[in-house]
Amino acid sequence: MLHDRANIEVRAGRGGDGAVSFRREAHVPKGGPDGGDGGRGGDVLVRVDDSLRDLQSFRRRAHFRAERGGHGQGSQKHGADGDPLVIGVPPGTQVERWDGTRYDLVAPAQEITLARGGAGGRGNRRFTSAVRQAPRLAERGLDGEEGPVELHLKLLADVGLVGLPNAGKSSLIARLTRAQPKIADYPFTTLQPNLGTLEAADRQLVIADIPGLIEGASGGAGLGHDFLAHVERTRLLVHVLDLAPLDGSDPVENHAVIERELAEHDPRLAELPRVLALSKADLVTPEEAQAAAEAWRARLDAPVLVTSSATREGLDELATELLRRVPVAPPVPLEAGADELAEYRVYRPAAAREFEVEKLGEGEFRVTGDVVDRLIARHDLENEEALAHVERRLQRLGVIAALESAGFVPGDDVEIAGVVFELDPGAPL
Numbered sequence: 001m002l003h004d005r006a007n008i009e010v011r012a013g014r015g016g017d018g019a020v021s022f023r024r025e026a027h028v029p030k031g032g033p034d035g036g037d038g039g040r041g042g043d044v045l046v047r048v049d050d051s052l053r054d055l056q057s058f059r060r061r062a063h064f065r066a067e068r069g070g071h072g073q074g075s076q077k078h079g080a081d082g083d084p085l086v087i088g089v090p091p092g093t094q095v096e097r098w099d100g101t102r103y104d105l106v107a108p109a110q111e112i113t114l115a116r117g118g119a120g121g122r123g124n125r126r127f128t129s130a131v132r133q134a135p136r137l138a139e140r141g142l143d144g145e146e147g148p149v150e151l152h153l154k155l156l157a158d159v160g161l162v163g164l165p166n167a168g169k170s171s172l173i174a175r176l177t178r179a180q181p182k183i184a185d186y187p188f189t190t191l192q193p194n195l196g197t198l199e200a201a202d203r204q205l206v207i208a209d210i211p212g213l214i215e216g217a218s219g220g221a222g223l224g225h226d227f228l229a230h231v232e233r234t235r236l237l238v239h240v241l242d243l244a245p246l247d248g249s250d251p252v253e254n255h256a257v258i259e260r261e262l263a264e265h266d267p268r269l270a271e272l273p274r275v276l277a278l279s280k281a282d283l284v285t286p287e288e289a290q291a292a293a294e295a296w297r298a299r300l301d302a303p304v305l306v307t308s309s310a311t312r313e314g315l316d317e318l319a320t321e322l323l324r325r326v327p328v329a330p331p332v333p334l335e336a337g338a339d340e341l342a343e344y345r346v347y348r349p350a351a352a353r354e355f356e357v358e359k360l361g362e363g364e365f366r367v368t369g370d371v372v373d374r375l376i377a378r379h380d381l382e383n384e385e386a387l388a389h390v391e392r393r394l395q396r397l398g399v400i401a402a403l404e405s406a407g408f409v410p411g412d413d414v415e416i417a418g419v420v421f422e423l424d425p426g427a428p429l
């Protein structure tokens, strides 16, 4: 069974807190501030691991947390940065972040930062100024980014075998490669794509046996969307067409059904080069098989091969044809990352407006916005000195002015990031 989807939760490390500390020396009663900064929280990274083939490991583990940053300490000791956490995924994994940012990871060792660790807080030493020689104020570390992430594996096969259920696709891949898919005389035997490798003297071709497509697949019928998604990255399609369908259906109409679904799923699929493999030739006379092949050659601008998985007829020719038609892949540079990522970054939410002021009731206000949220997260408002610092920052950000034009008077309650406090800018400490 191929596990091609997983939902995980990631959380980058929180930044360490800055320290409040004062130098102690034998003969100095109270030395200068020497509290160090907190370390940065660890990032959560995703890296392509060539040895992985599916997303199975995510069934057992769905939560990924990077280490938090160490707290600052006295004697100007900074906290250590949190170690990043690396999540390994197989090549061909598409990663979608909670905010809609999407990454396509295809090259070995390609890497992205999925969630950034929180910044560490500054220690009290950094708050020393001419007027404040002994600050009892340090910042808290910030939370790391976190959220749900969707992983979706799309096969990286060179060749895709497509066709109606029961056409003989799995039988073909079993003959051409060492894959051992289930084969049976009823439709929908194959429920997940099978991969096999065609070995040639100087190269390998990866072939995917795609589950049978049916009419309406491009609209989602019979898991059609999922299966068609696997075809997207192939470079050549082998359309497997039953010469003697059990249900007595017309091969010409059967062929048209599949081609229509491919084109409707994605017009680019209609452009992919094709090989038509007429299957189960052993079930008709050689004359019938040749006549059918001639008729198809007249209709299509694609190579047409008569094959039988039962007798191996035409299989060497098919293998030769595939190796000839699929160009040797250009070597993927290790740092393919940058350009590709730019291309696939489909969506980035616009930066939020700085802040918003809302009047909740008489003498009650709420301020929202990333910057003010972070400011509150960084400080312990029980600490008077920290509160005064926050007030000064709010002043500078223009929040106080905005509050005043909304009717705020000093001493009113203000809520920021879920914390309600009495805001009294300018009041003496």
Ligand SMILES: Nc1nc2c(ncn2[C@@H]2O[C@H](COP(=O)(O)OP(=O)(O)OP(=O)(O)O)[C@@H](O)[C@H]2O)c(=O)[nH]1
Pocket: 163, 164, 165, 166, 167, 168, 169, 170, 171, 172, 182, 183, 184, 185, 186, 187, 188, 189, 190, 191, 211, 212, 213, 279, 280, 281, 282, 283, 307, 308, 309, 310, 311
């Ligand atoms: N006589 C004969 N029977 C074949 C040949 N190829 C496949 N079959 C039979 O046709 C039936 C379907 O074959 P599969 O290979 O499972 O077909 P499939 O296209 O993978 O079918 P789904 O997975 O259901 O989409 C099985 O009973 C096979 O034994 C062939 O070359 N000759």
Ligand SMILES: [Mg+2]
Pocket: 169, 170, 171, 181, 182, 183, 189, 190, 209, 211, 212
């Ligand atoms: Mg099959």
